[in-house]
Amino acid sequence: MAAAEWWHEHACLDGCELSEFLYVRGGLGDVDSPDVRRRTALLMDRCRTWDTSETADVPDTVHLAGQVRELAWTLGHALRRTLDGRTMACFIFPAGNSVTSGWQPVSLPASDIEAELYFLRAARELTAFWRGLYERENVPEHLFPVLAADAFPGLVLADTLSFRKFDGTYRELRGWVAKVLTVLDDHFADALERPRSTQSRPSRAGPLRNRPVAREPKHPRQGKGNAAARCGARRSDLPLRVAREAAPSTEPRALHAA
Known part of the structure; x- marks a missing residue:
């Protein structure tokens, strides 16, 4: 993260620059919590600064x-x-x-x-930025899980998860897989814990944030008909059904087999 070297001169209120708002006691900044102002000032001081001669x-x-x-x-x-x-x-x-x-x-x-x-x-909007980099910067396959830590913070990808287990090339699958992981990260936990009917009970699985969403089974069955097991998918078809809601009509077959 970088900030212009004159960031503290930026006006945040009429007649009040950021430096005054953050650092001056008894000023207009007193309308906010001192802890919030102190933390903001510390974070800004840690940012790398740039000037017009850098680029x-x-x-x-x-x-x-x-x-x-x-x-x-x-x-x-x-x-x-x-x-x-x-x-x-x-x-x-x-x-x-x-x-x-x-x-x-x-x-x-x-x-x-x-x-x-x-x-x-807001910070919650930052995940959409990381997700957009897959296509915009043509992220290679070996960096896909590295970027996933920021793009899908609620998921933990299994180490054994590989595009080689899917039908199609990495470039063909990358965008669609990113969309599926986006839906899982944003909706899977809530969907799984939601009662399936007014008579059913909520799931006893407990909070699912930061649980692995793909895990290699101990004894996977072999054969082309068991693509879900080979790809490390859960037995439940719920994450696949949630993902299908946002998937394009041309989704790869091996990704939705169950």
Whole structure:
């Protein structure tokens, strides 16, 4: 994470810069908890800072979602780094900013140069950024589980899980597998613990966060008809049914066999 070296001069309230808000006692920052302000200040101090000399030709004016943004060196810096192959996310501040969260096009005026940057307001929105990197940065197979720790924080992938056990190449499967894991990470635990009918009892499995979602069985049965066992899927078809809700119509056959 990096911040402009002049971040503390950014106005967060009318007539109040961030430095005053975070560090000055008896000022406008007293409306918030001292602990929150202290933690925010510590986190900002740990950020690497950059200036306009770090990246060549950092523009000060860009178009964000079709709107002109002047004196926007931070957006210009993020755009340049994204064009160089390092996709960037930008934290929206202050909260009342009109920029919409998610992927937004950013371009240079009077130019065809354009790239999408990710904008977020809260930490919970960061997972969508990591998930989007699989296709945007063409993440290779050996780095798929490494990125998964941030992209799917509620899941623990089994060490034996491999794309080689699926029908199709890694590039063919990568996007679809990321969508399936997204649905599992966002909905599987709630779906499994939800009663299947008004008469049924809630699941006694307990909290499922951070439990492995794929585990190699001790005695997997061999044969082409048992793709679920070979891929380390659970016996229950619930995660597969949850995943199918968001899966495209052309899903690989080996992934949904049960």
